[in-house]
Amino acid sequence: MNNIFVYIEFSEGKIAEVSLELLTKGRELADKLGVKLEAVVIGSALDGVEKELAQYGADVVWVADDEIFSPFRSQPHASVMSGLIKAEQPQIVLFGATSVGRDFAPRVSAALRTGLTADCTQLEIGSHVDEESGKEYDNILYQIGPAFGGNVIATIITPDHRPQMATVREGVMRKQVAQSPAKGERREIAWRECISDADLAVKIISREIEERKINLKGANVIVAGGYGMGSKEGFKLCYDLAEVLGGEVGASRAAIDAGFCEHERMIGQTGVTVRPKLYVACGISGHVQHTAGMDESAKIISINSDPNAPIHKIADYAIVGDVGEVIPKMIKYYKQNSK
């Protein structure tokens, strides 16, 4: 009882990366609290899923395995998860901030009448003293993340309600196989008791899921463009540089809002989090919204004509200059010096 739960997203025979990242973090928190780590998988064709989850530290793997759970629908998922939480009383529940997690975790929070903090970037165990009542809280979950459009970092707590629930975006936490594998004991969820006919009222008529074509997370070099690229035409310089350097093209939200490139390339708080060997930020001012998704890159080059642009402060090489002038020169001198 009062263990840590991690919701495991499972579709097309695969466990989502973010779920393994959360298990890694969950293992760390569970060890700190001296409790068990339990994974929850709701889907279909789940034979053997507990083996991989055990490697990432899951002591227990709860399973609801039936065709009605795949593809994902909000209500059956929310009802099964809420039912299991009511029965098992975990103290912490973590979800990936994917289109699935962000869809049904809020329903779980409303069903249980507890809090849910979106898009955390750090999770820690700490204490708290309520200033008004003087009441002390030990070993509660600090849910830390950007708030207010990424302009501040807030620490949120859920002092008086359980479980404490949070979502975390893919790529924010690191995944790591547990030092000593856990048991991964498979347990069946009594899901038929949790759902009603009304939960199955939404029908999926068709689905077209594309393979991920743009691979930002796997790229060693990322050339990202911002609003400072000036236009869709101007933005093409980013593609030119990325092609020469063998990299992938990313963009800030401002560039995407302006229509310079497709949404899938967004890096930052509402996009993808990346850690390439080299990040070239072109015409990006360096709003936290963006830097939250790239500031752990091994090397950062910033190109911005404004000497006071915040992006220059986190760059290893800060080039104060016009992107239209600098990028062609980078291409020229790279070609000149490579075989």
Added chain:
Amino acid sequence: MKKALKIVVLAKQVPDTRNVGKDAITPEGTVNRAALPAIFNPEDLNALELALRLKEQREGSKVYILSMGPQRAADIIREAMFRGADGGYLLSDRKFAGSDTLATSYALSCALRKIEADIIFAGRQAIDGDTAQVGPQVAQTLGLPQVTYAEEILHVEDSSIVVRRRLERGVEVVETPLPAVLTVNYSAPAVRPQNARLIMKYKHSMTSSEMRANEHSLSANLASARDYLQIVEWSASDIECDETQLGLAGSPTKVKDVQAVVFQSKESKRLTSSDEDVKELMVELMASHTLG
């Protein structure tokens, strides 16, 4: 004749966090809302557009805005009326102050029980919190199905609707019974512009508080004489709710600490756009095997 629909759009007035200047965040990390323009939450405008398109498909249908916020949030209700909405409801009470998403969704749900909508639209998320929680929480609280990330309504019947949703890597078409909650994605069509004729029609619309504050003004006299100019204003006592679930006290999550984001300056090398500087940089990156 097909059934006319009562359509409600949940909308929020938000500070424009996309254009935050230096004076918007105090050194203590609190937000100086006065330094930010208050705008109609962008994805709520996409939601309004889908609602208006649905209204046009069904003769006699009406679109109403439901918003919770301070008095000035009546501005976004008027803005929606200038774009084609038929009226609105403003939930305004000190008791709602400090609400997290759960307390907000509870208050909205109580108001929606009174309104009895056939379909409820909301933006996917608001730019001041980016949580995307209120729509699904309203659906759960009211026991309704939900369709998140909606971008187009493909077909509507009296008791069901077919919607295309935009996922991270593709699209899905679903059919849901009505009533239902739809949260609308930025990929839905952009909202139509304000209409000059509707601005003339609705520019004097007011909440009851605004009528009291501007007593004997032309606008207040017109609004009190014409029902269609009256924006419904409800306090906590009007929506038959459990007041312990409202506001700060009714919110499970608490803010323990807020900090302004401070950049940790690195030892950065400053370069110019000169040929020498760029050449030296590329040579250095290649020598260190960062490139190549």
